Amino acid sequence: MSRTRLVACPECDALQRGVPLEPGRRAHCVRCGAVLYRRPKSSLDDTLAWTLSAVALLVIANSFPVVSLEVQGQETHATLFAAAHALHERGMTIIATLVFATLIVAPALELGSLSYLIAPLRSGRVAPGFDRLFRLVHVLRRWQMFEVFMLGIFVSVVKLGHLASVIPGMGLWAFFGLMFTSVAAIASYDEKSIWDRVEAIRGNASPRAATTGAAR
Amino acid sequence: MTAAIVTAASRGFASCHACGLVSRLAAPAYESRCTRCDAVLHVRKPNSIGRTWALIIAAFVLYIPANLLPVTITRSPFGVQSDTIMSGVAYFWNTGSYDLAIIIFTASIFVPLAKLLALSLLTLLAQRHIQWDPLQCTRLYRMVEFIGKWSMLDVFVVALLSTLVDFSTFAAISAGPGAVAFGAVVVITMFAAMTFDPRLLWEPADHPGEGAARG
Numbered sequence: 455m456s457r458t459r460l461v462a463c464p465e466c467d468a469l470q471r472g473v474p475l476e477p478g479r480r481a482h483c484v485r486c487g488a489v490l491y492r493r494p495k496s497s498l499d500d501t502l503a504w505t506l507s508a509v510a511l512l513v514i515a516n517s518f519p520v521v522s523l524e525v526q527g528q529e530t531h532a533t534l535f536a537a538a539h540a541l542h543e544r545g546m547t548i549i550a551t552l553v554f555a556t557l558i559v560a561p562a563l564e565l566g567s568l569s570y571l572i573a574p575l576r577s578g579r580v581a582p583g584f585d586r587l588f589r590l591v592h593v594l595r596r597w598q599m600f601e602v603f604m605l606g607i608f609v610s611v612v613k614l615g616h617l618a619s620v621i622p623g624m625g626l627w628a629f630f631g632l633m634f635t636s637v638a639a640i641a642s643y644d645e646k647s648i649w650d651r652v653e654a655i656r657g658n659a660s661p662r663a664a665t666t667g668a669a670r
Numbered sequence: 671m672t673a674a675i676v677t678a679a680s681r682g683f684a685s686c687h688a689c690g691l692v693s694r695l696a697a698p699a700y701e702s703r704c705t706r707c708d709a710v711l712h713v714r715k716p717n718s719i720g721r722t723w724a725l726i727i728a729a730f731v732l733y734i735p736a737n738l739l740p741v742t743i744t745r746s747p748f749g750v751q752s753d754t755i756m757s758g759v760a761y762f763w764n765t766g767s768y769d770l771a772i773i774i775f776t777a778s779i780f781v782p783l784a785k786l787l788a789l790s791l792l793t794l795l796a797q798r799h800i801q802w803d804p805l806q807c808t809r810l811y812r813m814v815e816f817i818g819k820w821s822m823l824d825v826f827v828v829a830l831l832s833t834l835v836d837f838s839t840f841a842a843i844s845a846g847p848g849a850v851a852f853g854a855v856v857v858i859t860m861f862a863a864m865t866f867d868p869r870l871l872w873e874p875a876d877h878p879g880e881g882a883a884r885g
Contacts (some may be wrong), residue, residue, distance in 0.1 A: 460692040462678035462685035465808050467869040469678045485675050486808045492762045523834040530834050537833040544843040554830045585707045589688040601817050606826030612770055648688040653706050
């Protein structure tokens with residue numbers, strides 16, 4: 455599908471003609487410079503690989519303590535679930551919800567949906583519920599905060615470092631990995647190209663659907 | 671160059687906010703859906719200015735308790751100590767960790783306030799249809815969107831500290847009411863940035879003579 459079509463800049467609404475891109479290039483708005491669409495060098499296989507490794511790391515990150523603290527023989531561990539739970543117990547439900555939503559629920563939904571959608575797309579099939587789920591992924595992308603959390607761990611460790619011995623846990627390394635794999639997963643696909651692909655598959659499967667569905 | 675620019679809205683087109691497909695709008699604009707991904711189509715984000723103002727004001731109000739109330743409360747044999755965001759910054763500064771003091775000051779105090787001021791300026795410009803270098807304003811908006819999540823830093827720190835430092839006999843840190851207000855400021859400001867429509871900044875340039883056409 456190399457036919458040109460109209461593109462409207464999401465930031466300034468300038469109407470432009472889309473042009474086919476070389477791999478690794480981005481199309482910018484002629485007026486405000488916003489990125490209109492990209493053509494990643496990577497394939498859907500890469501996206502799936504990055505996404506699945508991020509899913510695995512997310513499971514590890516939430517199963518093992520991120521850091522442990524030892525004072526006079528007593529030890530405490532901070533797994534993310536425990537942190538959210540402890541905050542909730544002590545009446546800080548809003549903080550607990552923030553931590554739970556941004557570091558567990560949002561990435562799990564995003565990475566889970568992405569693997570569910572990308573895997574069949576590789577072999578030219580569109581997963582049921584694609585529209586709704588891919589729009590969800592689009593919304594959740596901006597709530598990804600692993601790098602902020604890593605900095606948060608660093609600040610906490612420095613704050614506690616001279617009071618007690620802080621022991622990095624398996625969860626910490628998993629979050630470190632997540633910081634890269636989740637960004638790599640997002641960078642490896644372009645939303646508009648995926649939609650074009652889905653449209654092309656649907657167009658081939660049922661040529662009539664397009665004419666009956668569109669209000670032209 | 672600018673003279674040749676045509677906007678999608680001026681030609682009766684709307685681009686889908688989810689998949690980017692440009693479609694011609696059917697007569698009642700609010701009922702159109704994207705033919706490709708079935709998202710609801712809007713020429714501009716719905717009621718962008720009103721919603722953004724509401725969120726900005728809420729965030730400004732919460733910014734006050736976020737900075738005045740304690741974010742962490744430390745109980746130890748030496749007594750109870752309450753820390754606000756600023757006293758946390760002062761702690762790092764006084765113990766010689768200038769880099770961390772600067773990072774926390776930037777992420778927790780400077781960035782949220784700068785974001786709110788920047789968004790207020792942009793919303794005011796859009797509301798009053800003032801044309802004031804839309805390109806620079808759009809860049810400012812992109813920056814506001816980009817830095818938003820970094821303010822979550824202090825929320826994560828409080829969460830980690832209060833989970834780790836929980837030795838009932840020795841010392842315990844718990845989150846204070848300031849942390850809740852602060853978390854709310856960060857999230858509400860992120861939503862404010864999302865509801866703001868940067869395309870409104872370009873409208874005075876697109877329709878020079880029209881004035882306040884859209885409410």
